[in-house]
Amino acid sequence: MPRKSSVRQTATLGVVRLDYDYPSAPGDIDHPESHAYPVIYRVVPGLTFEMAQKGVLTEDVKQRFVEAIRFLESQGVCGITGDCGFMMYFQKLARQTTRLPVFMSSLAQLPAVTCSFAKSELIAILTASGESLKPMRPLIKDECGVDANEKRYVMVGCEDVPGFEAVALGKKVDVAKVTPGIVEKVKLVVKEYPCLRAICLECTELPPYADAIRAATGLPVYDAITCCELFVSGLQDNPFFGLNGWQQKWDGKQQDYEFGKHLSAEDRASLVNRPAVSRSAVQQVQQTCQHLLQESFDLVGTTAQECLAKAPQPTREVATLGVVQFDGDEPAAKGEIRHPGSHGYPVLYRKVPGLVPWMAREMAQKGVLPEDVKQKFLEAVKHLESQGVCGITGDCGCMNLHFQKLARQNTSLPVFMSPLAQLPAITCGFAKTELVAILTTSGKSLRPLIKDECGVDANENRYIMVNCQDVLGSSGQKGTPEMGLQLGLKVQKILRKHPNIRAICLEPVEFPPYADAIRVASGLPVYDAITSCAFFISGHKDNPRFGLQNWRVSPSEVEQKVQQ
Numbered sequence: 001m002p003r004k005s006s007v008r009q010t011a012t013l014g015v016v017r018l019d020y021d022y023p024s025a026p027g028d029i030d031h032p033e034s035h036a037y038p039v040i041y042r043v044v045p046g047l048t049f050e051m052a053q054k055g056v057l058t059e060d061v062k063q064r065f066v067e068a069i070r071f072l073e074s075q076g077v078c079g080i081t082g083d084c085g086f087m088m089y090f091q092k093l094a095r096q097t098t099r100l101p102v103f104m105s106s107l108a109q110l111p112a113v114t115c116s117f118a119k120s121e122l123i124a125i126l127t128a129s130g131e132s133l134k135p136m137r138p139l140i141k142d143e144c145g146v147d148a149n150e151k152r153y154v155m156v157g158c159e160d161v162p163g164f165e166a167v168a169l170g171k172k173v174d175v176a177k178v179t180p181g182i183v184e185k186v187k188l189v190v191k192e193y194p195c196l197r198a199i200c201l202e203c204t205e206l207p208p209y210a211d212a213i214r215a216a217t218g219l220p221v222y223d224a225i226t227c228c229e230l231f232v233s234g235l236q237d238n239p240f241f242g243l244n245g246w247q248q249k250w251d252g253k254q255q256d257y258e259f260g261k262h263l264s265a266e267d268r269a270s271l272v273n274r275p276a277v278s279r280s281a282v283q284q285v286q287q288t289c290q291h292l293l294q295e296s297f298d299l300v301g302t303t304a305q306e307c308l309a310k311a312p313q314p315t316r317e318v319a320t321l322g323v324v325q326f327d328g329d330e331p332a333a334k335g336e337i338r339h340p341g342s343h344g345y346p347v348l349y350r351k352v353p354g355l356v357p358w359m360a361r362e363m364a365q366k367g368v369l370p371e372d373v374k375q376k377f378l379e380a381v382k383h384l385e386s387q388g389v390c391g392i393t394g395d396c397g398c399m400n401l402h403f404q405k406l407a408r409q410n411t412s413l414p415v416f417m418s419p420l421a422q423l424p425a426i427t428c429g430f431a432k433t434e435l436v437a438i439l440t441t442s443g444k445s446l447r448p449l450i451k452d453e454c455g456v457d458a459n460e461n462r463y464i465m466v467n468c469q470d471v472l473g474s475s476g477q478k479g480t481p482e483m484g485l486q487l488g489l490k491v492q493k494i495l496r497k498h499p500n501i502r503a504i505c506l507e508p509v510e511f512p513p514y515a516d517a518i519r520v521a522s523g524l525p526v527y528d529a530i531t532s533c534a535f536f537i538s539g540h541k542d543n544p545r546f547g548l549q550n551w552r553v554s555p556s557e558v559e560q561k562v563q564q
Contacts, residue, residue: 008520010038010250011235013228014072014080016065016087016094016104017043018052021259021273025175026546027208029224030083032254033545034207037232039254040075042068042262045270053132055089055139064267065090069097071262078235078525079103079429081228085127085202088136091143092431099502101231101429101525106202106224107144108231109535111424113198113222114146115454116391116414116536118405122152122195126186127202128167130157144428145456154196156189158182158203167205175208182209183216190217197412198222198539211547220390220414220539230422230535231429234503234525240342241335242516243484318346319540321533322389324380324407324417325351326396335513337529338395342512345537348387349395350380369406377403378410385411390540393417393533395509401449416536419507419529424456426503426527435500437464437491439518440507464498466490468508484514488521495522503527 017030024031032039046061057065072080079101080094088105095102103109113123125148127133133155137148148155158164161181166173190196199213201223210221237247260268323337332338340347354373369377384392392407394417404417416422420438427436438458440446447465450458458465471486495501504518506528515526542548 007245008247008523009076010248011232011237012038012040012075012077013232014075014077014100015039015041016068016072016080016082017041017259018049018082018084019043019045019047019272020049022172025173025208027175027210027225027543028083029081029204029207029228031546032257034225035228035254036545037236038250040072040077040262041257042071043260043271044068045263045267046272048272049084049086052084052086052089055086057090057093062093064270065093066097069094073098073100079228079231081224081231083204085204086132086136088139088143095431095434099434101234101426101503103227103231103429105143106204106222106227107140107146107200108428109222109227109425110140110200111145111428111455112230112422112535113200113220113414113539114152115421115424116416117197118408119152120195121197121412122154122193124154124156124186124189124193124196124199125202126156126158126199126206128157128164128205129159130155131159133157133202145424154189154193156185158185158206161185167203173205179209179212182206183212186213187216190219198414207543208546211543214540214542215548220536222539225543226535226538229538230425230531231525233531233534234426234527235519238335238512238516238530240344241333241513243520246516246520317388319537319542320346320348320387320389321537322384322387322392322413323347323349324377324384324392324394324403325349327351327353327355332395333510333513335515335530336395337393337509337512337533342530343533345541348384348389350383352377352380374406377406381407381410385413389413391416391533391536393529401446401453404453414536414539416532418453419505419509419527419532420450420454422527422532422535423450423454423505425535426505426525427456427462430502432462433500434502435462435464435498437466437494437498437501437504438507439466439468439487439491439504439511441467441469442507446507464494464501466494468511481517484517487511487514488517491518491522495524 013035015030027034030041044061044065046064051057051061069080080098082104085105091102091104094104140146140148161178163174163178199219199221201207201210201221204224207223207225210223213221260271321343325338334341336342353376355377381392391414392411394403401418404415407415407417447458450456468487468490471483471490491504502524504522504524504526506512506515506526509529512528512530515528519526
């Protein structure tokens with residue numbers, strides 16, 4: 001345990017705000033209660049919605065943007081985002097200013113979402129205006145590493161949804177009135193594209209509708225909030241396992257924020273939109289929006305509570321992870337995928353008889369499995385799907401990427417057999433000159449699979465492969481604090497050699513118990529099998545802080561709610 005003086009600050013998000021003052025709705029990225037961790041905001045005087053939409057900054061606004069990034073970094077935030085999707089135009093500038101991960105658009109998570117599905121499966125990208133996103137497609141490719149022109153991406157503009165056109169005009173949206181139209185729009189898209197497997201909400205004003213879309217479609221929905229959670233998780237203390245006492249506990253209260261806070265008197269005078277709305281007025285609008293949102297989904301003549309009481313069974317089970325297991329009985333340490341106490345949600349396991357570790361290594365070398373074991377593997381995947389899990393992973397590092405394609409061919413669920421499924425999103429958070437370390441026990445043999453299954457080329461100089469077989473193989477080390485110490489020392493040695501490393505990804509599924517120790521030793525975000533699973537599950541989870549309440553009701557009632 002680190003000394004008291006070395007205790008780290010709570011993982012905090014930094015948000016760059018437009019010069020645009022309005023009472024945000026719960027779920028908006030600039031509403032503090034949308035997040036389960038501290039958030040610090042900094043407005044950029046002169047950076048209007050119109051300027052962001054054009055993607056061009058004047059010299060004085062550019063300087064203020066840089067000052068905003070530096071201010072947030074000075075406050076100890078662990079990642080930086082923006083309150084408008086058009087800020088992706090300024091992502092490169094932000095990266096040149098800070099060593100922190102920068103994810104100005106929710107599309108930063110799109111590469112990871114893409115990685116979990118086969119190339120024949122489709123992903124819908126919802127945006128405020130389909131036309132305004134078209135010129136951004138080359139930028140999406142440069143900044144996110146995915147080609148938005150590929151047929152697997154279905155672009156859906158919401159500008160024709162009554163009331164939502166206000167977003168494209170830089171105006172406030174009435175969430176309660178717009179929700180039914182958004183849901184109906186998405187249902188028509190799902191009907192038109194039966195191979196649709198996931199939905200990504202590009203616009204930062206879309207998260208308030210995520211729960212309603214999940215309830216109506218049964219598909220995973222990823223938005224600006226799930227994107228921020230993924231990046232922040234790399235520096236969060238894991239409450240279920242790992243080191244204790246190395247990070248300050250958050251009291252659950254967001255900083256009181258007024259538009260223009262943290263600005264000098266000179267900068268406040270430069271604001272285009274002067275603070276004019278009192279906090280009490282903002283809170284009143286927020287409460288009214290939440291009340292109207294609930295009303296818009298209540299059944300005729302009943303309250304939400306009465307509706308829930310009449311439901312014999314929930315429509316959507318609690319978001320549950322499915323784990324395909326090797327045939328073995330080695331005890332799992334808390335923090336490993338195989339240990340139920342490693343997760344903050346339900347987990348179902350299914351063992352594959354006959355699938356022993358040496359067979360996986362043979363699969364890696366020859367690309368084949370004995371037919372009887374292959375069939376049992378597929379049966380395990382189908383069994384987990386039949387039990388209502390919302391995503392599938394594996395419990396052994398040597399199995400993961402080798403079996404990912406096979407699993408995808410036999411389920412419509414997202415498949416993320418390896419923690420490296422999150423690697424393309426992590427990469428997206430940094431400049432091409434910044435490095436990502438991959439701790440592995442598989443060595444160079446993993447590189448071709450990473451390219452095929454994750455869409456990133458591990459042979460690029462930006463990826464530093466760190467073989468940890470020597471640490472894993474140390475006698476008596478596995479599952480002990482000593483191993484965490486040894487991995488921390490190994491990482492520190494690598495950082496001295498490669499000071500441009502900005503993040504660390506742990507490929508072995510046995511390594512999450514040591515993630516906290518590596519975070520302490522390196523001061524860098526660390527992503528592992530647990531952060532990967534948590535991210536993919538987040539697409540299916542009910543958001544407790546905003547959105548639709550009590551939406552896990554019977555199928556007929558969900559349909560009736562959507563129709564209203």
